[in-house]
Amino acid sequence: MTPSNGVARAAFGRSGAHRVTWHRNYVIWLLALDFMCALAASRTAITLFQRADAGFGKDEVLSGSLRAFTLVANLGMPLGWVLLLAACGAYDRRALGTGTEELKRLMRATLAMAATVSFLAFGFKKDLSRMTVVVVILAAMCYTLLARLIARWVLQIIRRTGTAASHRMLLVGRLPDALAVYDVATRNRGAGLLPVAIHLPEPPLAGQVPETPVPVYAGWDLVPLVQEIDADTIAICGPASLESYELRRLAWQIEGTGLDLVVVPQVTDVAGPRVHVRPVEGLPLLTVEEPTISGLSLVVKILLDRFAALLGLLALSPFLLLIALSIKLSDRGPVFFRQRRVGYQGKTFRVWKFRTMHTDAEARLAALRDSNESDGLLFKMKDDPRVTGVGRFLRSFSLDELPQLINVLVGEMSLVGPRPLPTDDESFQGDVRRRLLVRPGITGLWQVSGRSDLSWDESVRLDLYYVDNWSLAYDLGILWRTVWIVVGRRGAY
Secondary structure, three states: OOOOOOOOOOHHHOOOOOOOHHHHHHHHHHHHHHHHHHHHHHHHHHHHOOOOOOOOOOOEEOOOOEEHHHHHHHHHHHHHHHHHHHHOOOOOHHHOOOOOHHHHHHHHHHHHHHHHHHHHHHHOOOOOOHHHHHHHHHHHHHHHHHHHHHHHHHHHHHHHOOOOOOEEEEEEOOHHHHHHHHHHHHHOHHHOEEEEEEEEOOOOOOOOOOOOOOOEEEOOOHHHHHHHOOOOEEEEEOOOOOOHHHHHHHHHHOOOOOOEEEEEOOOOOOOHHHEEEEEEOOEEEEEEOOOOOOOHHHHHHHHHHHHHHHHHHHHHHHHHHHHHHHHHHHHOOOOEEEEEEEOHHHOEEEEEEEOOEOOOHHHHOHHHHHHOOOOOOOOOOOOOOOEOHHHHHHHHOOHHHHHHHHHHHOOOOEEEOOOOEOOOHHHOOHHHHHHHHOOOEEEOHHHHOOHHHOOHHHHHHHHHHHHHOOOHHHHHHHHHHHHHHHHHOOOOO
16 A cells, blocks of 8 residues: 555565665575574484473374374474564564674574473473473574574675675765764674765865765755665764654655665664663653663673683693693793783782793883884784794784683683773773773673774773673673684784
8 A cells, every 4th residue: 555655665565676685595594594403403302302202192194104293393393483583583684694683582582482382282281391392492592593603604704705795875964973974884894884875964065075985975865866876774874964854754755665764873882772762752762771780690790700711721721731831841931921900990900811922021111112003001012022932823812811711710800891901090091990890801892893903092982882881692792703803813913
């Protein structure tokens, strides 16, 4: 049905509608992967338990040779799993490829599966094997999670190596606001945001448009312009971009075109559960809640940190011993480097690290001050002559940081958090001091976003973003990204 503004509400109800093909192809692959993961979960339970078919008896259906259990295990359960994932929004393109929303929806589907199986067992009076049900659901979750992470990794590689599988964005707003959004969107190409043009609300005066990384337009109708440049997303940047009635009218115009409309608010570096939209009398109020850095979630984080640190030290002890021997044999100096760092709430502690420099490194520092490549509180040199041969290898894979599991075990550090800095507490002034509201970490958002290649201001911004938007799911995402950053040796020196 066509509304009064003359635009079909369904994207497939309008000829020439823009349809994002990469998302459709990606979802087809995800559907196949999710089905196979659920089927593998069923086979895992059948292999582990002899009474996996408890509650089904010896009933036979269809041709007389196929039992009901076989049909449910090999077809019903995988189909049900895929349907629950779809119902929980796990195939929505806005949740795919980046962030933690996709993983949250997978968790909701897992809970929905447990509830559905319990309801069906009760309704049909089936005495199912409880252990089989638990293993099937947990295995489906784990297999699907692993498959989704691999699929996301492949998708991000495709995005980083070209322009495919990305949201092509037209940035609408004043030039400073649009360029600020451009910088954020292009910082991580794996996120799939690709600005292709900027549209200014008013034509600029002659000679007043600086050189920009993408073409700049003015005076166009937005929908024809988006179709002209083959974009699929209109991003409204800043408060002065469009009047409220113009924004509403634009939303009407793109109905049925398959285009996305996003509004970039003035509130930056705040995301996740802290941001809520609460409509009051037709007025959408953007509510920003206080950051949650206490309570039960923090207790769980501390317990997980210490358990993981203990397990890591025990599992890696032979490898740590081998590293210690290589350091000792290289120059007969001490194995560990202990330095005072500023930690949680300004308390100082001595960090554990494998020594990667010559024993006279501190004495030689003064002579190298003019070669400092860092613009902040840290001293950094890509080719620091004080680093030993063994130390250079350890730094390239961040192996020198492994002894900090001891600091995590005793509660001085966390697995994830801002890096502890070798400076005095008095040096943390202004916004930088907010880093001290959480325990410092072995890895953090700074490390997975560029490490030593970032400027000091950018590093501080990322650390403050972590403090303001911390969650357990965010920690898990950073740990996962850390693995690939370390393997790729990006920004390590």
